[in-house]
Amino acid sequence: MGATVGTVPISDPENNPFTVTITNGNTDTDNDGTRPFAISNSGVITVTDPGDFGTNTSFNLTVTANDGNATGNGAIVVNLTNPVNRPPVVNDAIFSISKTSPNGTVVGTINATDADNNPLTLQYHRNKAVVISLP
Numbered sequence: 001m002g003a004t005v006g007t008v009p010i011s012d013p014e015n016n017p018f019t020v021t022i023t024n025g026n027t028d029t030d031n032d033g034t035r036p037f038a039i040s041n042s043g044v045i046t047v048t049d050p051g052d053f054g055t056n057t058s059f060n061l062t063v064t065a066n067d068g069n070a071t072g073n074g075a076i077v078v079n080l081t082n083p084v085n086r087p088p089v090v091n092d093a094i095f096s097i098s099k100t101s102p103n104g105t106v107v108g109t110i111n112a113t114d115a116d117n118n119p120l121t122l123q124y125h126r127n128k129a130v131v132i133s134l135p
Contacts, residue, residue: 005078008043008063016067017041023073024062029054037078039063045078053080088114090122 012018019041026035029052036052036059039045043063061076095108112120 003047005037005045005047008039008045008074008076010043010063010065010074012065012067014067016069018065018067020063020065022061023064025060028052037061045076056080085118086115088112088118088120 008020010018010020020039020043022035022037022039022045026037028035028049030049032049032051034049034052036047036049037045038048045061057080059078059080061078063074063076065072065074089112091111093108093110097105097107110122112122114120
């Protein structure tokens with residue numbers, strides 16, 4: 001959250017101060033009271049609720065600037081280039097170990113990646129506690 005999406009160039013021919021709002025397309029789909037994007041009066045659009053992204057690949061926003069005397073609108077398209085919170089990938093593996101291996105013997109290495117660079121935690125449970133750590 002808080003990531004900058006981009007800046008909309010906004011100006012007033014008379015140099016009057018203006019307020020900027022997103023007036024269409026900024027739907028709170030998860031109904032938590034927070035819309036997916038915010039815009040500052042300088043035109044900077046930021047992410048405020050990625051939970052509203054859902055399966056959308058883009059948002060068509062209407063940005064409105066009002067200087068108290070006149071109003072102007074602009075159409076903004078925000079393309080979502082990566083799915084939000086993609087699932088981690090754990091590579092399949094088969095390990096073998098001798099029944100007579102001493103305690104602490106490394107059985108194998110499990111490779112897992114997360115395309116969103118979220119930290120990974122792996123847990124294994126089977127009768128006895130086994131410590132597995134990921135880099």
